[in-house]
Amino acid sequence: MNGRRSLLESIRHWVDRSLHGAMTCAEFESALVDYLDGSMSTLAKRQVDLHTLLCPRCRRYLRAYDRARRLAVEALREPEMETLSAVPEDLVQAILSARRSGSTAHGS
Numbered sequence: 001m002n003g004r005r006s007l008l009e010s011i012r013h014w015v016d017r018s019l020h021g022a023m024t025c026a027e028f029e030s031a032l033v034d035y036l037d038g039s040m041s042t043l044a045k046r047q048v049d050l051h052t053l054l055c056p057r058c059r060r061y062l063r064a065y066d067r068a069r070r071l072a073v074e075a076l077r078e079p080e081m082e083t084l085s086a087v088p089e090d091l092v093q094a095i096l097s098a099r100r101s102g103s104t105a106h107g108s
């Protein structure tokens with residue numbers, strides 16, 4: 001009985017250490033930039049993938065982060081005049097003023 005219990009304990013410890021413990025949520029968040037840039041070693045990338053699989057919170061975080069990053073890249077791109085003319089003028093103005101007030105609200 002005691003033996004079985006300690007076996008389960010060591011399995012739990014092993015799982016904690018080798019799976020979830022391989023990367024904490026904080027480590028995951030700080031590794032994200034490198035991960036999305038692709039400038040990461042295969043081993044570190046696998047740790048991020050593993051943590052993404054195991055942690056629903058970070059999975060959601062990664063999805064939101066990736067989407068925000070893509071939107072930011074698109075927003076920073078010079079807007080083409082053809083694209084702008086296809087969009088109603090007042091909508092363009094609303095987006096531009098939202099971006100202006102957004103950037104002042106967040107400081108630099």
Ligand SMILES: [Zn+2]
Pocket residue numbers: 024025028051055057058
């Ligand atoms: Zn996490």
